[in-house]
Amino acid sequence: MPIIKQILVPTDFSRNSGQAIHYACDLAIEHKARLHLLHIGGDKGDDSPQLIRLAKMIEAHSEMAIDTVKKVIDGKPAEAIQQYAQDNEVDLIVMGTHGRTGFLHMTMGSVAEKVVREAPCPVLVLGPQYGGHVTMEHASKILLTAIGKGIEGQPETGRSQMYKILLEELRIPATTAILLIGELEEKGVLKYSGNKWTVVDEPNSRGDDSQFLPDFSSESAAVDIIKRARRLGATDIHLDPIENNEHVLRIRTDGKLREYCRLNQAVAIHLTNQLKSMANLDTADPFRAKEGHLHLPDKYADLDIRFTSIPVSGGQAVSLRLFDSRKIFLPLEHLGFLESAMFSINKMLHSGEGIILVTGPTGSGKTTTVYSMLQSVSEGNQNIVSIEDPVEYFIPFVRQISVDAKHGVTMSEGLKTVLRMDPDVIFVGEIRDGEAASMGMRAASSGKYVFSTMHTRDVASTITALRDFGLDDRTLSSNLTGIVNQRLIRRLCSECKQPIDLNSSQKNAFACAGIEIPEKVYAPMGCEVCSGSGYHGRIGIFEVVHFQNEIRDAISAGNSEKEVRTALRSFGLGTLEEDALKKVALGLINFDEATSVRWLS
Numbered sequence: 001m002p003i004i005k006q007i008l009v010p011t012d013f014s015r016n017s018g019q020a021i022h023y024a025c026d027l028a029i030e031h032k033a034r035l036h037l038l039h040i041g042g043d044k045g046d047d048s049p050q051l052i053r054l055a056k057m058i059e060a061h062s063e064m065a066i067d068t069v070k071k072v073i074d075g076k077p078a079e080a081i082q083q084y085a086q087d088n089e090v091d092l093i094v095m096g097t098h099g100r101t102g103f104l105h106m107t108m109g110s111v112a113e114k115v116v117r118e119a120p121c122p123v124l125v126l127g128p129q130y131g132g133h134v135t136m137e138h139a140s141k142i143l144l145t146a147i148g149k150g151i152e153g154q155p156e157t158g159r160s161q162m163y164k165i166l167l168e169e170l171r172i173p174a175t176t177a178i179l180l181i182g183e184l185e186e187k188g189v190l191k192y193s194g195n196k197w198t199v200v201d202e203p204n205s206r207g208d209d210s211q212f213l214p215d216f217s218s219e220s221a222a223v224d225i226i227k228r229a230r231r232l233g234a235t236d237i238h239l240d241p242i243e244n245n246e247h248v249l250r251i252r253t254d255g256k257l258r259e260y261c262r263l264n265q266a267v268a269i270h271l272t273n274q275l276k277s278m279a280n281l282d283t284a285d286p287f288r289a290k291e292g293h294l295h296l297p298d299k300y301a302d303l304d305i306r307f308t309s310i311p312v313s314g315g316q317a318v319s320l321r322l323f324d325s326r327k328i329f330l331p332l333e334h335l336g337f338l339e340s341a342m343f344s345i346n347k348m349l350h351s352g353e354g355i356i357l358v359t360g361p362t363g364s365g366k367t368t369t370v371y372s373m374l375q376s377v378s379e380g381n382q383n384i385v386s387i388e389d390p391v392e393y394f395i396p397f398v399r400q401i402s403v404d405a406k407h408g409v410t411m412s413e414g415l416k417t418v419l420r421m422d423p424d425v426i427f428v429g430e431i432r433d434g435e436a437a438s439m440g441m442r443a444a445s446s447g448k449y450v451f452s453t454m455h456t457r458d459v460a461s462t463i464t465a466l467r468d469f470g471l472d473d474r475t476l477s478s479n480l481t482g483i484v485n486q487r488l489i490r491r492l493c494s495e496c497k498q499p500i501d502l503n504s505s506q507k508n509a510f511a512c513a514g515i516e517i518p519e520k521v522y523a524p525m526g527c528e529v530c531s532g533s534g535y536h537g538r539i540g541i542f543e544v545v546h547f548q549n550e551i552r553d554a555i556s557a558g559n560s561e562k563e564v565r566t567a568l569r570s571f572g573l574g575t576l577e578e579d580a581l582k583k584v585a586l587g588l589i590n591f592d593e594a595t596s597v598r599w600l601s
Helices: 015-031 048-056 062-066 077-085 102-117 136-147 155-170 174-186 221-231 264-276 338-347 367-380 412-419 433-444 459-468 472-479 504-512 549-556 561-569 578-587 589-597
Strands: 006-010 034-040 067-072 092-096 122-126 190-192 197-199 234-241 246-253 258-266 290-293 303-314 314-326 354-359 385-390 399-402 427-429 449-454 480-492 499-502 521-523 535-546
Touching: 006 015, 006 077, 006 102, 006 258, 015 034, 015 062, 015 092, 015 122, 034 048, 034 077, 048 067, 048 221, 048 258, 048 264, 048 314, 062 122, 062 221, 077 102, 092 102, 102 122, 102 197, 136 155, 136 535, 155 174, 155 190, 155 197, 174 190, 190 221, 197 549, 221 264, 221 303, 221 314, 234 258, 234 264, 246 264, 264 314, 314 354, 338 367, 338 480, 338 504, 338 535, 354 367, 354 459, 367 385, 367 449, 385 412, 399 412, 412 427, 427 433, 427 549, 433 472, 433 561, 449 504, 459 472, 459 480, 459 561, 472 480, 472 549, 480 578, 480 589, 504 578, 504 589, 535 578, 578 589
Parallel strands: 006 034, 006 092, 034 067, 092 122, 354 449, 354 480, 385 399, 385 427, 427 449
Antiparallel strands: 190 197, 234 246, 234 314, 246 258, 290 303, 303 314, 480 535, 499 521
């Protein structure tokens, strides 16, 4: 087969063009080629609507995996396609045609014929029969026949099995199968409940809506980006200006920030304004920083998205933080605590007084951990009140107060107000200064149960940070109930991880940490479930200490950070590195990920 480095797909936004794009995406992934999407004939003076539609025709998994170029040009279709292919040294043209009858033959049908005759490279034409018969009803019947009463097990395992069934039965491109499963889930045809996937016998979708290809005009570009990011399991979306009047859109998945696509300036500004409108922010003033929460359609009710924009060189930088309710309120035992750590967590949660701190750098999962703790203590019919800056996610069982400096609601003033609300449990979003630290400790010393977060590198350095805020050692030793320090590491994909032998340096790392050397460790491979990355989701690594008399004595005696750390180790507190290596031995993460974590003590 000849080398394919540049693939061109001309599109008129029809369903057949969509099929051609899905097929070309698979080719581009296989050959690591660049994919050019071309539309001939934009609006006069403004190509933005066509460029947005081009961007929406590529499924999220493909956009992340390949390099794409999207262009709108003027001219006669056949001649423009040929000229573009020649100018960009295209190796293959993939076209979808409507067929050879009536008016449709006068459009892409006749264009395809001209391109085949005169193009400077091979042309692959996909007729309307290529996947055109696939409907949601058809696919659901195939899955119902294949899986019968359902597929039990983890959701990723079931998705992988259904993906393979559709590939074999329908002989459609891989990206099309991924898209189809996603559409079936969204329509409620596929349901995961009670550790089991099932297929609904009578799908609600009929007629045009039953086609698996999305309606490219049904959602705004902003909603479409959010939809794609959610399918990828993203936690953050960033849109930043770069050179040549371009913006780069990046998505953070499993803790790694990766480029998703590039947009020209007009499209990026249009997208930014859509996002601002969804957050009820002024779109006419791009010269001030803005923050808000997006108001989303009802079908995205499980998402809460925080919007931030700030003027930078070349335009505006935009950040979106995605909070998924399905992942925020997780049972504590699902976060990655090993047995000994879970024992300490339960002891501190049953103490009912003092202050519990969850610490670590930005993006280490502190919010998820502390929300899960609050959910655990809420089961006792407690009055829980919080003061947060900002409120990151709505908690139905907590009376949440947001810091609002404009109206005099600072963190310290908010805490004073919270203390007058007869709380059983107080959640302070983050301790950032001495006043907040002092108020938190004062609340704990008055018998309140306080939870908060801090940015520190380990448990011992948290003591130092609190001392730096002006708190005396006696206050710390008497009021600290527990500290959880944590990081997040990418979890190995359970579907494709492969066992490998340990090398000498790995064996030495286990031996030095006092951990039994496992027979095998696991390495990432890559499959359709993890989009080829070898990783699926993240897991926490932790230091957890429930403060007891010996540790309190070391703090009240004024011991240095080094001495406190030594005392913690002598009473059995393991390091982050040790916790990570234990998870390597269990096959949850791979060795390279474990040793790449920063701030290991």
